[in-house]
Amino acid sequence: MKTTADAVVIGGGVIGCSIAYQLTKKGMKDIVLLEKDAIGYGSSGRSCALVRNHYSNRPTTEMAWKALQMLETFDEETGKNCGFVNTGYIISVPEEKEAGFEHNLKISQEVGVETWEITPQEARELHPLLNTEGITRAAYEKRSGYADPHGLTQSFANLAKRGGCEINQGTKVTRVRHEGGKIRGVDTDKGAVDSPVVIDAAGPWSQGIAEQVGLQLPLHLTRQQIVHFQANFDYGNEYPVVKDIALQIYFRAGGNNIALCGSGVDNPAPVDPDSYKETADTDFIEKIAGLLAKRMPRFADAGVHHTLAGLYTVTPDWNPILDRSDEVEGFHYAVGFSGHGFKLSPMVGLLMAELIADGGFKAMDASPFGLRRFREG
Incomplete structure (x- = not known):
């Protein structure tokens, strides 16, 4: 050294x-x-490695948008592989979250993000597995997706x-x-x-x-849990990444007909980064499985492929x-x-x-x- x-x-x-x-x-x-x-x-x-731009403040939105463009050209410019997959990204909200949705969408569009509002019906056309019950507004980001952490x-x-x-x-x-x-x-x-x-x-x-x-x-640290669900049908990158504010879940394809699903809700219980449970809890698995099946009914019979848990380091x-x-x-x-x-x-x-x-x-x-x-x- x-x-x-x-x-x-x-x-x-x-x-x-x-x-x-x-x-x-x-x-x-x-x-x-x-x-x-x-x-x-x-x-x-x-990380679930989502790549998207919908934020509530301009600086983070601008940084995310510039970072996405760097990922788009990363492989060609460096000769290395970042695994970026352009699936598109849908964010959906219930009626009580519409004001924040409008604010965030306006920021994204002012920054230059290729995003626009879509109806619940258009969301189903983009992602035919979606049940849009409880969703009143949605937006689509054409160039977003995920990459390989x-x-x-x-x-x-x-x-x-x-x-x-x-x-x-x-x-x-x-x-x-x-x-x-x-x-x-x-x-x-x-x-x-x-x-x-x-x-x-x-x-x-x-x-x-x-x-x-x-x-x-x-x-402060918060432990975040992710469940990989195994579908019994074809489920791949033709389906956009989804962030569902109504149910407080997000999900994306993970290859081999697997859906990665998490929540992102803060859980500020004390966590030791050197000693914490690195797989999901049983009650979380059951809860997230029910929420995913509500939004994508075809996943009602999906099995659990595997789970993991990681840490967010969170500011106020x-x-x-x-x-x-x-x-x-x-x-x-x-x-x-x-x-x-x-x-x-x-x-x-x-x-x-x-x-x-x-x-x-x-x-x-x-x-x-x-x-x-x-x-x-």
């Missing part, structure tokens, strides 16, 4: 690997990435290595060194690295990293923190993605590389994602 670096990235998920890759593109070849387990082992590898994370890592980044797996950070208000480097269970720049991209472990330099970030407003510390020079953080990290990751890497190498954001105004929004109210 190197003993010096221009920058150290902590975390080998899709965010950390994207940042490392973009730093090498900025000409910073002396980069070290530290991952305590394996690349993509944490939240990234347990493992494929994109590994591709970012391989591109970073190709650019000169040293990736150390199975390497746990034990201390972030700082002195005189400046970052000095990190200590690990495999040795020390001296560096003036450290990037906290440790996902569920990011709070612990920040605490090592005396910072408290407004983060469910938007990420992309910033550098005012207290400790050289300490940066890309944390709190609240379940949006995968789809935003191409742009997050670029924006953080700009912040570190160029001194500020250029691809878009990402200042609304600063930590001070929570301190100033």
Whole structure:
């Protein structure tokens, strides 16, 4: 392992690997990435990997839209594979959620997203398996879909290595060194690295990293469960991804006639990222199976193929923190993605590389994602 670096990235998920890759593109070849387990082992590898743009604020919508366009051209531009599948995306709401729906759709259209309102009947035409009972409004995003969480994370890592980044797996950070208000480097269970720049991209472990330099970030963890249902009929990418606000579920095709289904509802019970149940609970499986069958009746007889659970690292407003510390020079953080990290990751890497190498954001105004929004109210 190197003993010096221009920058150290902590975390080998899709965010950390994207940042490392973009730093090498900025000409910073002396980069070290530290991952305590394996690349993509944490939240990234347990993502449903949806790619969509319907958000309640303009900055996140803009970031998602730019990231989607990067995914569309990723394979051709890099020679790697992100597994992006353009299925289209339907978001549907009940009557009591129509005001928020109109607000979000207007933002998406102003940003330039190829999206428009559709009737419940048109939603059924796009996705013939849908029962639209309880749905009053819906929108369609033509260019959205999903990608491969493992494929994109590994591709970012391989591109970073190709650019000169040293990736150390199975390497746990034990201390972030700082002195005189400046970052000095990190200590690990495999040795020390001296560096003036450290990037906290440790996902569920990011709070612990920040605490090592005396910072408290407004983060909490929530355990999210996903069930893979096995259909007994043909179910594939001809069906759009669906986000159902009325039933609070989302689902997409997963290959081999499997539907991935989750909820995304906050469950802020205390969670230890080093020790939590990594499969779905029986009561959740039963509940989500009933909801999926209500929205897609042909799944009433579907079996459970397998389940998993992962962690969201959530901020108070469910938007990420992309910033550098005012207290400790050289300490940066890309944390709190609240379940949006995968789809935003191409742009997050670029924006953080700009912040570190160029001194500020250029691809878009990402200042609304600063930590001070929570301190100033």
